[in-house]
Amino acid sequence: MMEALQVNPEVENVAVSLLGNGDLQIRKIATGRDSTSYKIESANGDYVLRTAGSRGNYDVEHYILRLLKEKGIRVPVPVAESVDFLKYPFAFSLEEKLPGVSLAEAEKENWPQVIKEVGEQMAIVYDLKFPGFGSIDAKYFRKTGQIQGSKSLWSDYLLQSYDRRTDRVRKKFKADQKAGFIGSRLSNEQKEKLTIVVNNIDRVRDEILSARQTLDIKQGRLIHGDISAMHILVVKNKLSGILDFNDAKIGDPLYDIAIFSVGTKGDYYKDLMSGAALRFDENRFHLYRLMTSIWKLDIRYVRQNYLHQNPRILDTALEEIRQ
Numbered sequence: 001m002m003e004a005l006q007v008n009p010e011v012e013n014v015a016v017s018l019l020g021n022g023d024l025q026i027r028k029i030a031t032g033r034d035s036t037s038y039k040i041e042s043a044n045g046d047y048v049l050r051t052a053g054s055r056g057n058y059d060v061e062h063y064i065l066r067l068l069k070e071k072g073i074r075v076p077v078p079v080a081e082s083v084d085f086l087k088y089p090f091a092f093s094l095e096e097k098l099p100g101v102s103l104a105e106a107e108k109e110n111w112p113q114v115i116k117e118v119g120e121q122m123a124i125v126y127d128l129k130f131p132g133f134g135s136i137d138a139k140y141f142r143k144t145g146q147i148q149g150s151k152s153l154w155s156d157y158l159l160q161s162y163d164r165r166t167d168r169v170r171k172k173f174k175a176d177q178k179a180g181f182i183g184s185r186l187s188n189e190q191k192e193k194l195t196i197v198v199n200n201i202d203r204v205r206d207e208i209l210s211a212r213q214t215l216d217i218k219q220g221r222l223i224h225g226d227i228s229a230m231h232i233l234v235v236k237n238k239l240s241g242i243l244d245f246n247d248a249k250i251g252d253p254l255y256d257i258a259i260f261s262v263g264t265k266g267d268y269y270k271d272l273m274s275g276a277a278l279r280f281d282e283n284r285f286h287l288y289r290l291m292t293s294i295w296k297l298d299i300r301y302v303r304q305n306y307l308h309q310n311p312r313i314l315d316t317a318l319e320e321i322r323q
Contacts, residue, residue, distance in 0.1 A: 035053075048076070049093070073121050149251070254273075
């Protein structure tokens with residue numbers, strides 16, 4: 001018997017093909033910009049099935065997860081994956097579900113010890129060195145079975161990513177201005193802040209160009225690329241696991257710390273940095289924070305249109321602009 005809540009038949013068919021036509025209960029648990037996640041309960045255990053349309057290099061991610069499991073990192077056990085759109089209607093990843101709830105749901109008084117433990121786990125990840133920089137080259141991986149970054153310089157990746165994302169932000173901002181921000185749901189104060197940030201996009205790019213020599217680290221290391229409280233699981237205020245390495249990159253570990261600081265209010269990033277035993281470079285850290293906060297506008301403002309619910313992004317960008 002199968003119980004499927006908010007699930008289309010194609011997802012049901014994939015679940016059955018992977019886990020058998022037993023007593024499966026499938027529930028949608030999250031929706032992203034190009035992905036959907038489902039919890040599957042079966043007689044043999046619980047699983048998470050993630051599906052994606054145009055993106056989702058789950059074969060690369062599962063390779064990384066297996067590598068990290070060998071190193072003793074608490075990550076999900078990968079079960080099956082596919083990026084073959086001729087065989088399936090979407091890319092997918094099936095993993096064993098780790099126990100626990102996200103750190104975002106845990107008591108704040110226990111955050112420092114959990115985050116420091118995450119840092120200790122990530123220190124092992126950051127010891128893994130690979131050639132190249134930036135997003136992992138999926139085509140190269142599928143051809144050779146090896147991991148390498150898609151760029152020859154870390155600053156090349158940062159600039160290309162910055163240009164691509166800020167171009168979309170500017171286009172939407174101009175369209176919203178023309179339409180009087182109808183449908184944006186932004187308050188007048190948020191509109192004013194957004195205007196300041198957009199007007200500083202070129203200046204921030206100049207800062208990145210001026211800092212290329214500082215940014216261009218000699219050796220790229222494996223980083224998470226999207227580390228946040230939502231991607232950390234806890235059980236009874238103890239670390240259960242670290243999720244979602246689908247945005248893993250080859251780059252600077254301090255970039256992870258900056259990403260975490262933008263998405264998490266307070267100084268908890270210091271616990272992550274302490275656990276990972278990273279050396280702090282103030283200039284790089286603040287530039288990463290500035291870039292990350294502006295990049296996040298591409299997701300919250302352009303793609304998802306709920307920047308009004310995420311005022312921290314604008315506040316962080318303005319804070320860094322005024323540094």
